[in-house]
Amino acid sequence: MTLQATPLNSAHRAAGAKMVDFGGWDMPVNYGSQIEEHHAVRTDAGMFDVSHMCVVDLEGANVRAFLRGLLANNVDKLQVPGKALYSAMLNPEGGVIDDLIVYFFREDWFRLVVNAGTAEKDVAWMRQQNDATNSGLTITPRRDGLTDTTNAIALVAVQGPNARAKVWEVLPQTKAASEAMKPFNVVIVPDTAFGEAMVARTGYTGEDGFEIGVPATQVEALWNALIAAGVKPAGLGARDTLRLEAGMNLYGQDMDDSVNPLDAGLGWTIDLVSERDFIGKAALQAKGQNAQFVGLILREKGGILRAHQKVIAASGEGSEKFGEITSGTFSPSMQQAIALARVPMDVQVGDTVHVEIRDKKLAASVVKLPFVRNGKVLAV
Numbered sequence: 001m002t003l004q005a006t007p008l009n010s011a012h013r014a015a016g017a018k019m020v021d022f023g024g025w026d027m028p029v030n031y032g033s034q035i036e037e038h039h040a041v042r043t044d045a046g047m048f049d050v051s052h053m054c055v056v057d058l059e060g061a062n063v064r065a066f067l068r069g070l071l072a073n074n075v076d077k078l079q080v081p082g083k084a085l086y087s088a089m090l091n092p093e094g095g096v097i098d099d100l101i102v103y104f105f106r107e108d109w110f111r112l113v114v115n116a117g118t119a120e121k122d123v124a125w126m127r128q129q130n131d132a133t134n135s136g137l138t139i140t141p142r143r144d145g146l147t148d149t150t151n152a153i154a155l156v157a158v159q160g161p162n163a164r165a166k167v168w169e170v171l172p173q174t175k176a177a178s179e180a181m182k183p184f185n186v187v188i189v190p191d192t193a194f195g196e197a198m199v200a201r202t203g204y205t206g207e208d209g210f211e212i213g214v215p216a217t218q219v220e221a222l223w224n225a226l227i228a229a230g231v232k233p234a235g236l237g238a239r240d241t242l243r244l245e246a247g248m249n250l251y252g253q254d255m256d257d258s259v260n261p262l263d264a265g266l267g268w269t270i271d272l273v274s275e276r277d278f279i280g281k282a283a284l285q286a287k288g289q290n291a292q293f294v295g296l297i298l299r300e301k302g303g304i305l306r307a308h309q310k311v312i313a314a315s316g317e318g319s320e321k322f323g324e325i326t327s328g329t330f331s332p333s334m335q336q337a338i339a340l341a342r343v344p345m346d347v348q349v350g351d352t353v354h355v356e357i358r359d360k361k362l363a364a365s366v367v368k369l370p371f372v373r374n375g376k377v378l379a380v
Contacts, residue, residue, distance in 0.1 A: 006051035023117040028235040037234035045160035046234040052116035060137035074271040078104035090280030095257040154219035163209035194218040206246025247369030254326040265293030295367040298337035303357035305339035
């Protein structure tokens, strides 16, 4: 099978990155030291190639009404151009088709950024709903392979306490528009050295920073300029430890189209209060929440917490249906094994549970998420 490649593939290889198959994409897992890349984001500035993700433009007079019915979060929260919203897109059974960010630019133009592995499925679903509702929208994916290269937008995430300052060194034309911008806002600057730039104050690491979209033909020049400004390239390995420390879900691991988002810690993104209807709402109302999403810290030596390990009560009772780890790793910031897990509703923060690791049952503490945010360890 031929792997898909982002416009930065040759730059990764030239830098000596270790490349892996990531959902059909040829992506860098690290450039030498995953730990150094992790700490660069927590203490200074690191950057990730996220061009495998897909920008999708939705345009037309009925786009807001269409998104009211398509997304579980309420786009009516977006009343000021430049605001952004995190949401799930659900199937009729209430499962998560994808999690995404939606940006509001004009009443006839909203932009979504969706996950890499679900992009084709997502666009097909949007087009199906567009036809079913006679919304008359133009739905345009802006990623290589789904559009021509001249129309493609490549994405780079620059994250860390010094990320914004270093971006302004490279993109000085964006500073005036983005300096006072609060998190979950976005601006488009038409004329930079790298073409039109979308600069969003969003990210997937628990640190401040920007996610930047530029024409795919310009992204390698932007990447090299950021390196020259002292931004450290980081791969999928650091991206995973950072997002897990930040308590952020990974699609396909912590939730998917078979998972109730209320059981995946996404209740805050689901608007069940307003009268607005959306795909999957009736199913969620019927099912309700049946589990909770928590953090675990391993308290005994002898293993690392990993996805699909069984979580059992400290007493051992009811272990056959107690809980399961969805994501786990060794935290570079905490120097402890941590995990995200789905457990029963009666489990409380501070409880001790056991995790089955090979032939051992090791004690772990239930903690409130996130583990780490803005360089500070919050869970102990």
